[in-house]
Amino acid sequence: MAGLPLVDVPIVGYGDAEAAMVDYRLEGEARARALGNRGPLRVDAQGRVDPAIVEAYRTHGFYVFEGVIGRDELDDIERDVVDLLHRAPAGPKQRHTVDGTPSFDAETTGNNVVWVRPLSDPLGGTAALNGRHPSKMLEPTPPEGAPEFVLQLVLGSLQYSDACLRLYGHPDLLAFAAAVHGDDFAPFNEAIWIKQAGLGGSVAWHQDGWTHWDAPDLDADTHGFNFMAQLYGCTAANGLWVVPGSHRRGKVDIAAMVAAAGSDRLPDAVPIVCDPGDIAVTNRQAVHGSFANTSPNPRVTINFGFHRRASVLGVRSGGVHNDVSVYDEDRIDRRSQAIAYGIDARSQRFPAERRFVYAPFAGREDRFRFGADTWTALRDYNLDDLGI
Numbered sequence: 001m002a003g004l005p006l007v008d009v010p011i012v013g014y015g016d017a018e019a020a021m022v023d024y025r026l027e028g029e030a031r032a033r034a035l036g037n038r039g040p041l042r043v044d045a046q047g048r049v050d051p052a053i054v055e056a057y058r059t060h061g062f063y064v065f066e067g068v069i070g071r072d073e074l075d076d077i078e079r080d081v082v083d084l085l086h087r088a089p090a091g092p093k094q095r096h097t098v099d100g101t102p103s104f105d106a107e108t109t110g111n112n113v114v115w116v117r118p119l120s121d122p123l124g125g126t127a128a129l130n131g132r133h134p135s136k137m138l139e140p141t142p143p144e145g146a147p148e149f150v151l152q153l154v155l156g157s158l159q160y161s162d163a164c165l166r167l168y169g170h171p172d173l174l175a176f177a178a179a180v181h182g183d184d185f186a187p188f189n190e191a192i193w194i195k196q197a198g199l200g201g202s203v204a205w206h207q208d209g210w211t212h213w214d215a216p217d218l219d220a221d222t223h224g225f226n227f228m229a230q231l232y233g234c235t236a237a238n239g240l241w242v243v244p245g246s247h248r249r250g251k252v253d254i255a256a257m258v259a260a261a262g263s264d265r266l267p268d269a270v271p272i273v274c275d276p277g278d279i280a281v282t283n284r285q286a287v288h289g290s291f292a293n294t295s296p297n298p299r300v301t302i303n304f305g306f307h308r309r310a311s312v313l314g315v316r317s318g319g320v321h322n323d324v325s326v327y328d329e330d331r332i333d334r335r336s337q338a339i340a341y342g343i344d345a346r347s348q349r350f351p352a353e354r355r356f357v358y359a360p361f362a363g364r365e366d367r368f369r370f371g372a373d374t375w376t377a378l379r380d381y382n383l384d385d386l387g388i
Contacts, residue, residue, distance in 0.1 A: 004078070004298065005085045007150060010143040011198045011296050012119075017138060017263075021291075024265045025236035032270035035244060038064035041279075043172045047354060049179040057180070058220060061247035061286035062272060068172070069229060069277035076163040076349075077231055081192065081300055084160060088151055089113055104160055109380045114153035116201035118142035119292040124204030129320050133204035133289075135258040140292050143198055150199045154192040155321075156382030157302070158338050159375065164190065166349050168304055169342030171356035173227055176281065180221060181308040183359035186332050187339060188224050188305035189321050189385040195238050195301075200293030205254050205266065208284035211317045211388040213251040220248045223284040223388055224307035230278050231302065236271035237295035240280070240288055243269045247283035254287060264291070312386045321387035335384040336360060337377070340368035 014021045037060045042050035057063040069077070089103040090096055092115045097103050105112050116122050123129060124136035157164045167173075168190065177185045194200070209223030228240065243266060246252055261267055266287070272280045282288060284305065293299065312332060318324035325331070340361045347355045348370055361368065 004082055006196050006298055007147055007199060009145050009198050011294065012140055012143045013294050014138065014140050020263075020265065025271065028241065028269060028271050029236045029273055032273060035060055035270065037062065039066055041065040041068055041172045041176065043175055047171065047175050047356070049172070049176050054176075054179050057281060057283075060244040061220075061283040062242050062244070063281050064272060064274055065279045065281070066275070067277055068170070068279045069167070073163070073167070074231060074277055077161075077167065077229075077302060080161040080163040081194075081231065084154060084192070085151070085194075091115070092149055107379065108156065108159065110156055110383055112155040112382070113151060114155070115149040116152045117148065118146040118150055118199040119201060119294065121202040121204050121292070124202070130210045132206045132208070132210060134255040135204060135264065137202040137204050137264045137289070137291060139202070140294055146199060150196050150201075152194055152196075152201055154194070155189070156380070157190045157192045158342065159378040159381060161192075162345065164192065164302055165338075165342045165370075166346040167229060167302055167342075168338065169344070169346035169356065171346075171354050173279065174339070174343075174356040174358065177306040178359075180225065181306055184309045186307045186309045186312050186386055187335050188226070188307050189382060189387065190304040193299065193301040193303055195290070195293040195299040197238075197296050197298045198294060200238065200299070202292040203290045205258065205264070205287055205289035207246075207252060207254070207287055209388060210320070211315060212311065218250065220283065220285065221308055222311055224305055224311065225281050225283050226303055226305035228272070228280045228282065229302040230274040230276060230280070231300040232298060233275045233278065234299045234301070235273060235295065235297060237291070238293040238297055238299040239274070240272045240282065240290050241266075241269045242272060242282060243287040246287040247285040252287055257287070307386060307388065311388055315388060317388050319387075321385040322383055327386055331384055332386065333360070335381070335386055337368055338381055340365065341370055341374055341378065344368060345370035345374070
């Protein structure tokens, strides 16, 4: 973690709930380890993912791929994250650093940097994001010396980081997307999550989807999934928690689940525990959330998701990740160009690695070579995110 410019504060706990939280984490991790949904991302010589992995993912709603990212690539990602943090805005709604120079997002249009008050839950129990976080998480008291806000999320990350763009083109991860969503899978959005040690806020229990819950053809894959690549690993204290199998239950009454539990510690949930270089995949329909990070360990997650094309084509949506609009063929093709750039950027950095062939862009690869003009092509690309 050398060079990671995070705020150094005393570590606090959950007050009167600390003992219960410690027990909850230990019990949750034991349940997670017993599920059998973790291991290497096995892909055959033809680039096909082991069907047993897809089956386990579909059973539990998440899977941990162990050891996907090697040391060289982790170092690349860390350098980019450190650089972004050094060039981060000075605070909310700012476009300059603490030194007065333009911040990394100064030339992009979107509001791509999300701040939270230390150890807070800004979404739980509010109408934000279509009201999908119905119950508030416990908010520990911030430590002495904590800043008013901490940076927690960078959206549209592919336009800010070579390393994130290269990871986006990883052939085995894209092969998994094809195995789940078909060869013509479509993108969702991308982000970097930074849960600072002793300061990172919580994300209240929720399901991500909002457009298709009443669709007659709703199934467990309708709202897509997210990959979550771990730079430093994640623990029960700073990582995401998931309720296994909840992605197959349709729209869940989360408020009732929390009320029945008597606290925000849902009894069936398990933490996603990873080592550095592991990548978890989580179904967006699964009930999931994360607690405030009162641990001494930061979490840096490179997040990127994909959809079944039929789930986005012709759909009118937006209002969370982008403006409300209809996702037509042109919109999907334009947004998918980032996949083509990611594949080429990766092949230049790792030329000995098998190169993924993205079916919708087969034969058009020469139009999307990674180079100096890629950043102009990708600027504000995430205004076309396909949120459903």
